[in-house]
Amino acid sequence: MGGRAGAPMIIAIGFDSAWRRSPAYFRAMVQNGAAFGHRYVIVTTRPDEGDWAREVRDTVARVAPIVFAGGVDRKAAALAAGFDVDVWIGGEEAER
Numbered sequence: 247m248g249g250r251a252g253a254p255m256i257i258a259i260g261f262d263s264a265w266r267r268s269p270a271y272f273r274a275m276v277q278n279g280a281a282f283g284h285r286y287v288i289v290t291t292r293p294d295e296g297d298w299a300r301e302v303r304d305t306v307a308r309v310a311p312i313v314f315a316g317g318v319d320r321k322a323a324a325l326a327a328g329f330d331v332d333v334w335i336g337g338e339e340a341e342r
Contacts, residue, residue: 254282256330258324258333259287276309287312287327289313
């Protein structure tokens with residue numbers, strides 16, 4: 247985490263706390279940010295099973311990778327999935 251000014255960032259977007267509230271906005275943000283070299287990941291506390299996971303996949307529709315934390319700390323789950331997040335949007339991580 248951290249890095250030089252102007253460097254591409256890894257940006258995590260909370261599903262329930264952000265993405266789900268305005269999917270069209272966040273989809274456009276991801277597409278625009280990718281043009282600047284930023285990478286995005288959707289991180290949710292939901293488990294990767296059943297209707298919960300299906301709703302996330304259907305709503306995100308392959309715009310960004312998804313990390314299902316499923317009861318594990320979201321930061322730890324993102325890191326374990328290979329995302330050393332620079333910026334958090336939505337959720338308690340964004341408030342720290």
